Amino acid sequence: MLPQLLATLLVIVLTWGIAFLAKSIISRVGRKLHLRSNLIEVLSMLSSVGIWLSGILVAVTILFPSITPAKALTTLGLGSVAIGFAFKDTFENFLAGILILVREPFELGDFVECESIEGQVEEITIRDTRIRQTDGQLVVVPNHLLFQNPVTVRTSRDxxxxxxxxxxxxxxxxxxxxxxxxxxxxxxxxxxxxxxxxxxxxxxxxxxxxxxxxxxxxxxxxxxxxxxxxxxxxxxxxxxxxAGIEIPFPYRTMTFAEPLPVQHVDRE
The missing domain is CATH 3.30.70.100 (Alpha-Beta Plaits)
Incomplete structure (x- = not known):
C-alpha cells in the first residue's frame, strides 16, 4: 500500500497546487476586467471545488483500485441528487446569486424596489442581497426573490x-x-x-x-x-x-327639490 499512499498524497498535493494557481489566475484576470469582488470570489470558489472534486476522484481510484471512476461518479451523482433535494432553497439562492453577479442588473449603492421592499443595495453575496431601507432598517433578501420577480432600479440613470x-x-x-x-x-x-x-x-x-x-x-x-x-x-x-390666481378649496353645491322656507329669528 505504500506506493499507492505516496501516489495518493502526490495527487492531493498537485490538486492543492493547481487549485491555488487557478484561484490566483482568476483573481488577476478578474481585477484586470474590473469584475466585482464577489463575482471573483464565486468564480474562484467554483474552480477550486471542481479541481478538488477531480483530484479527490483520482486519489480515491489510486488508493482503492477496486473503485473505478465510473462507480465513483455514479455514487457522486446519486449523492448530489440527494443533497440537491435536501438543500433546494440554498442551491436556488446560490445559482440566483451567481446570475445576479454575472448579469449585474443593479450595483452596490443603487436604490431598488422589489415586492414592496425598497432601499439602497449595500451588499450582494452568493446567498442573499442586503438592502438598507430609507428608514434605516436592513432587509436581507434571498437572491431567488430578486431573480424571479421584477426589480425597479430607481438610480439606473442620474x-x-x-x-x-x-x-x-x-x-x-x-x-x-x-x-x-x-x-x-x-x-x-x-x-x-x-x-x-x-x-x-x-x-x-x-x-x-x-x-x-x-x-x-x-x-x-x-x-x-x-x-x-x-x-x-x-x-x-x-x-x-x-399672480392673484386662486387655488380653490373644495366646493359643494347643494340643490333641493322644493323651495326651502327662510325664517328670520330676532335674537334680542
Missing part, C-alpha cells in the same frame, strides 16, 4: 421624472395659470430643465378646479426626489399667490 397635480379655480385664465406654474417650476434649483424641459398640461375638470399635470426631471435618489418636490410645491404656491 435623472428621474416627477409628476404632481395642481389645480386652479374655474374662474381663472387657464393659459395664464399654465405660464405662471411653468415659470415657477423652471426657476427651482433642483429642476433639471437644462436636460429635459418642464411640461405643464391641463389634465381634467376637477370637482372644484381645473387640474394641471406638472412634470419635471430631477436627481434619481429618494432624497433628491423629496427635496425637489418640496421646493416645486412651495414655488408654485408662491407664484400663484403673487
Amino acid at each position: 435623472l428621474r421624472r416627477i409628476t404632481i397635480a395642481c389645480g386652479v379655480a374655474y374662474g381663472e385664465d387657464v393659459d395664464e395659470a399654465r405660464d405662471v406654474i411653468k415659470e415657477a417650476v423652471r426657476k427651482v434649483d433642483t429642476v433639471r430643465n437644462d436636460v429635459r424641459e418642464v411640461e405643464i398640461f391641463a389634465k381634467a375638470f376637477g370637482a372644484s378646479s381645473i387640474d394641471f399635470e406638472v412634470t419635471w426631471w430631477t436627481g434619481s435618489k429618494p432624497l433628491d426626489v423629496r427635496q425637489s418636490r418640496d421646493q416645486v410645491v412651495a414655488a408654485i404656491k408662491s407664484a400663484l399667490d403673487s
